[in-house]
Amino acid sequence: MPINTIGSTPIPKEYQPDILFLEDGVSEYPLVQEILSRLPGVPRQTFQDISLLTEQMKSSQYDVFGEGKKHLALCRFKGSFLKKCPGISPGMVCCNYYIVNLSKNCIYDCSYCFLQDFLGNNPMQVAYVNVEDLLGELEEVFTQYPDRNFRVGTGELTDSLALDTIVPYTATLLPFFNRQSNAVLELKTKSDQIANLLNHPDPTNIIVSWSLNPQTIIDQEEKGTPGLAQRLESARACLDKGYRIGFHFDPIILIPGWEEAYRELVNILCDTLPIDKVAWVSLGSFRYRPSLKLIIKNRHPETRLFTSEHLPSKDGKFRYLRPLRNQAYETIRGYLMSRSQELNIYLCMETREIWEGVTGKTPRSDKKLDQFFDL
Numbered sequence: 615m616p617i618n619t620i621g622s623t624p625i626p627k628e629y630q631p632d633i634l635f636l637e638d639g640v641s642e643y644p645l646v647q648e649i650l651s652r653l654p655g656v657p658r659q660t661f662q663d664i665s666l667l668t669e670q671m672k673s674s675q676y677d678v679f680g681e682g683k684k685h686l687a688l689c690r691f692k693g694s695f696l697k698k699c700p701g702i703s704p705g706m707v708c709c710n711y712y713i714v715n716l717s718k719n720c721i722y723d724c725s726y727c728f729l730q731d732f733l734g735n736n737p738m739q740v741a742y743v744n745v746e747d748l749l750g751e752l753e754e755v756f757t758q759y760p761d762r763n764f765r766v767g768t769g770e771l772t773d774s775l776a777l778d779t780i781v782p783y784t785a786t787l788l789p790f791f792n793r794q795s796n797a798v799l800e801l802k803t804k805s806d807q808i809a810n811l812l813n814h815p816d817p818t819n820i821i822v823s824w825s826l827n828p829q830t831i832i833d834q835e836e837k838g839t840p841g842l843a844q845r846l847e848s849a850r851a852c853l854d855k856g857y858r859i860g861f862h863f864d865p866i867i868l869i870p871g872w873e874e875a876y877r878e879l880v881n882i883l884c885d886t887l888p889i890d891k892v893a894w895v896s897l898g899s900f901r902y903r904p905s906l907k908l909i910i911k912n913r914h915p916e917t918r919l920f921t922s923e924h925l926p927s928k929d930g931k932f933r934y935l936r937p938l939r940n941q942a943y944e945t946i947r948g949y950l951m952s953r954s955q956e957l958n959i960y961l962c963m964e965t966r967e968i969w970e971g972v973t974g975k976t977p978r979s980d981k982k983l984d985q986f987f988d989l
């Protein structure tokens with residue numbers, strides 16, 4: 615079945631779902647009470663089985679994934695929350711990262727987003743409400759391995775903060791991570807929804823990181839997201855509040871004139887914030903599984919993602935050719951280092967050859983990076 619373009623599905627800046635689906639029994643959770651109080655006028659519908667609900671909704675929609683962003687389902691997660699980062703895929707160098715999936719899908723609509731493929735025809739945004747179970751699981755694992763340092767992120771299948779004013783996970787996660795001696799929480803975002811962070815008194819063990827791109831790429835490829843200036847303003851406010859902050863230049867997209875666009879991005883970043891206080895910047899180039907390409911072309915016909923050639927890497931994902939990736943990393947790293955020699959810069963989801971070509975070392979042979987990863 616053809617996939618409709620997203621043009622008819624604008625994602626509102628101040629997001630509010632069209633409908634709220636509630637799994638039977640979840641109303642007793644404090645988080646659900648909180649969410650309901652923040653969405654007083656939104657129609658509600660209960661359900662028993664999320665698989666059945668998913669099937670019913672799929673059959674009645676056209677751009678299932680795009681329309682799904684307007685539906686918010688609240689339910690319990692029944693598996694194990696904590697997972698190792700999939701960066702350990704074949705041929706890729708892993709940066710020692712763990713993932714917690716509290717939520718699936720995202721209110722934004724970036725053209726390159728792998729969720730369009732990964733979540734397939736998922737007709738809703740799902741928020742898991744049994745946060746107490748997550749905390750129990752984390753406590754057990756952190757206690758069981760006291761010598762291991764855990765770096766935990768919530769932004770794999772969603773944006774960590776985009777929904778935080780409606781589904782305030784941070785209200786529970788921040789105090790929990792504040793107490794840990796061997797774990798940090800990384801909130802990865804493109805959003806400016808930082809009110810809960812600014813209201814929280816303790817920034818200990820919390821890193822907030824923003825994905826950045828030149829504004830011209832944000833305009834074309836990151837629909838519904840706050841602009842570069844808003845992201846940097848939020849980052850600055852969090853830094854002032856004492857949070858550690860980082861940035862992801864990811865995905866780097868090599869549009870014609872990319873050198874100038876990324877030079878300007880680095881200059882804006884370094885002119886807005888004291889770059890020496892930034893914990894790190896990671897670099898990652900646009901990559902995709904073959905199945906995602908057709909979806910992107912159908913949902914985002916105006917995209918500039920495919921203006922260069924891409925070839926498959928060892929992990930099956932398509933990437934820019936290796937010399938071009940090398941050139942991009944070296945160039946952007948050079949811009950950053952010209953503003954700060956001390957800045958920690960690392961490569962995300964890249965091969966050993968690229969790490970060695972660009973930085974002269976792999977992560978585990980770099981003392982500065984080791985210090986960062988072994989927080």
Ligand code: SF4
Binds near residue numbers: 724727804
């Ligand atoms: S912000 Fe992240 S999760 Fe959300 S649409 Fe963009 S790439 Fe996907």
